[in-house]
Amino acid sequence: MSSVSRLMTRIDTNGSLRRLQRADLPVNTVALARYLLGKVIVHDTANGRLSGRIVETEAYPVGDAAGHAFRGRTPRNGSLFLERGHAYVYLVYGASFLLNVSSEKAGVGAGVLLRAIEPLDGIELLDGTLRANRRADAGRGPGRLTKALKVDLRHDGLDLCSASSSLWLAASARKVGRIGRSVRIGLTYEADRVLRFYERGSAYISGPRSLLGE
DNA sequence: TATGCGATATTCT
């Protein structure tokens, strides 16, 4: 029998979560990238709530050659041009979905990539190697983050600030610590811009240790 | 710990 045992983390947020309103979000990509640290991303599914505390983000501001919106609006990147607070989800390398939050006024293309979460409610850790079972790994890295939250292309374009959305943002359950910054990860263009933000000391962030400490 | 590689799907040239 293929006994795929599962570990479930149940760290209740105790219903203490408050939905963020659009008015809460800064109308600026870099400001939003910092603002989102410590906030909670929530996905309410038929099988319960999945959530995590955001500990790492990257900004892809207006005019950034590394941003998908740089070459103008296409069917794929259209969500980046929605009013701030909408989800932009796409597939990279044929393997991983990445979740972004649109970050400017309607018609302006820019976004914030969510790179890592600290697991809160319902995050499932598939039994595999010891490595994959570590709780800290479940939401570390943008591809793992979407996997942990069960987010995919169906969520592209959703309004994260709508009162009825199943995917939404919540105010901090716990205050964010000191914020560190570094260059973004995995880029070829604009690789030297310091637009990655993370909670210093968090055990849940991605990337090489060499980027820590600023 | 650090680097390198292949897998994989969609978009754009």
Add this chain to the structure above:
DNA sequence: GAATATCGCATAG
């Protein structure tokens, strides 16, 4: 046909 905002495994030091 090339490029890609990644991941996991492999190998080397």
